[in-house]
Amino acid sequence: MYRLSLYYRNLQRLKANQIATVSSAALAKAAGVKPTQLRKDLTYFGQFGTRGLGYDVEALSRKLTEALGTARLQPVILAGAGNLGAALVHYGGFAKEGFEIIAAFDADPRRAAELRVPLLRMNALHAFVADRGVKMAILAVPATAAQAVVNELVAAGIMGILNFSPTLLQVPDGVVVNNVDLALELENLSYFIR
Amino acid sequence: MYRLSLYYRNLQRLKANQIATVSSAALAKAAGVKPTQLRKDLTYFGQFGTRGLGYDVEALSRKLTEALGTARLQPVILAGAGNLGAALVHYGGFAKEGFEIIAAFDADPRRAAELRVPLLRMNALHAFVADRGVKMAILAVPATAAQAVVNELVAAGIMGILNFSPTLLQVPDGVVVNNVDLALELENLSYFIR
DNA sequence: AATTGTGAATTGATTCACAGCT
DNA sequence: AGCTGTGAATCAATTCACAATT
Numbered sequence: 001m002y003r004l005s006l007y008y009r010n011l012q013r014l015k016a017n018q019i020a021t022v023s024s025a026a027l028a029k030a031a032g033v034k035p036t037q038l039r040k041d042l043t044y045f046g047q048f049g050t051r052g053l054g055y056d057v058e059a060l061s062r063k064l065t066e067a068l069g070t071a072r073l074q075p076v077i078l079a080g081a082g083n084l085g086a087a088l089v090h091y092g093g094f095a096k097e098g099f100e101i102i103a104a105f106d107a108d109p110r111r112a113a114e115l116r117v118p119l120l121r122m123n124a125l126h127a128f129v130a131d132r133g134v135k136m137a138i139l140a141v142p143a144t145a146a147q148a149v150v151n152e153l154v155a156a157g158i159m160g161i162l163n164f165s166p167t168l169l170q171v172p173d174g175v176v177v178n179n180v181d182l183a184l185e186l187e188n189l190s191y192f193i194r
Numbered sequence: 195m196y197r198l199s200l201y202y203r204n205l206q207r208l209k210a211n212q213i214a215t216v217s218s219a220a221l222a223k224a225a226g227v228k229p230t231q232l233r234k235d236l237t238y239f240g241q242f243g244t245r246g247l248g249y250d251v252e253a254l255s256r257k258l259t260e261a262l263g264t265a266r267l268q269p270v271i272l273a274g275a276g277n278l279g280a281a282l283v284h285y286g287g288f289a290k291e292g293f294e295i296i297a298a299f300d301a302d303p304r305r306a307a308e309l310r311v312p313l314l315r316m317n318a319l320h321a322f323v324a325d326r327g328v329k330m331a332i333l334a335v336p337a338t339a340a341q342a343v344v345n346e347l348v349a350a351g352i353m354g355i356l357n358f359s360p361t362l363l364q365v366p367d368g369v370v371v372n373n374v375d376l377a378l379e380l381e382n383l384s385y386f387i388r
Numbered sequence: 389a390a391t392t393g394t395g396a397a398t399t400g401a402t403t404c405a406c407a408g409c410t
Numbered sequence: 411a412g413c414t415g416t417g418a419a420t421c422a423a424t425t426c427a428c429a430a431t432t
Contacts, residue, residue, distance in 0.1 A: 005381040009360070023413065032362045035413095036403055043415060051409040051414040074384055087281030088376070093360060097377040099384075135387055136380070160383040166203070166287060168226045178383045180374065182282070183291035186330070187199040189354040189372045190268055190293075193329055217391065229391095230425060237393060245392040245431040 003041055006031045011061040023054035074099050075134050079149050080141035081106040089115055129156040136160040143167045200225045205255040217248035268293050269328050273343050274335030275300040283309055323350040330354040337361045
């Protein structure tokens with residue numbers, strides 16, 4: 001659930017500010033949703049609040065960590081070390097939320113210098129993934145190569161793919177794909193203007 | 195509507211392959227939706243198909259161009275020329291869908307060399323936007339600066355913002371924000387694995 | 389025979405309204 | 411008095427089922 005992560009993020013801020021307790025109204029406002037929705041979302045996992053008071057920031061935060069399975073730093077690999085891929089390696093936002101890109105893979109390992117993670121050949125993929133227990137990959141290769149690379153990722157044991165190429169990927173059951181289609185987002189935006 | 199752009203994209207491919215006519219079943223499959231949904235989506239604008247035959251690729255494509263207001267090359271500016279911003283300037287996917295990043299703005303104009311568009315100071319924003327009739331901006335600044343920059347963008351006349359910073363932006367009515375929260379996407383993905 | 393267009397049915401998500409705790 | 415938890419109501423999106431058209 002998308003929104004849980006959002007709540008979690010805002011709880012971290014409250015915690016950092018030493019705030020011990022928060023109402024559904026306040027937290028919902030920070031996350032940009034309605035209070036009832038937040039409460040519904042939370043009760044899907046159990047009851048965490050105290051009536052008349054609100055939610056204990058620390059306790060709720062712990063529960064969400066658990067629910068989200070964000071307990072530990074998740075290792076992620078990058079497939080495709082082009083412009084976008086390289087930028088994603090440097091992007092600070094992932095680390096902040098508990099993800100670390102631990103290696104990049106590319107058919108052509110030239111830009112190694114600019115990256116700050118090991119850049120490996122695709123043929124090292126299988127061993128690396130098995131060895132490090134990696135479950136997730138970020139896919140930032142050209143659309144033409146996307147499906148072929150996905151097949152390799154899946155064969156290597158990757159279970160979740162964050163896909164930046166504007167293609168409909170074919171994956172077996174059990175493998176999850178999350179698409180981020182940048183051009184589509186812009187197009188959508190332009191549609192809603194005027 | 196998100197899916198319209200998707201249909202449009204696939205129609206372009208068909209057109210490139212000289213295919214004159216397509217059924218809702220075929221186009222829906224390519225776009226990853228159900229045929230009925232595609233038909234519902236299309237009839238929201240009018241009736242374009244011929245029963246027993248399908249849709250004329252050329253005609254439908256034209257209708258969608260019109261409906262999407264994608265008539266042609268929309269100029270976009272970039273606010274924030276850090277890693278992510280720079281990568282977005284180089285990202286080929288935008289141009290392919292009819293968007294061109296025509297300038298970047300940053301408080302600190304140092305990385306100009308790496309960019310292939312003019313890198314301007316924020317104080318040049320207002321004049322530039324007015325002059326070139328820019329309606330859309332991509333926001334790729336640190337979260338802490340996001341709201342301040344948005345305020346400037348809005349003041350300059352920007353009506354649509356593609357926001358890459360993990361923040362809930364405050365904008366006046368009529369201004370549209372589309373959020374792309376990369377860390378959230380990864381987190382969401384990790385939630386759906388196992 | 390094939391395939392669209394669409395009202396009706398279904399499913400899903402959000403919001404309301406208020407009872408129940410503290 | 412304040413605020414959560416939740417069944418019921420509402421609203422939105424998707425899918426079904428089939429008549430209409432070429």
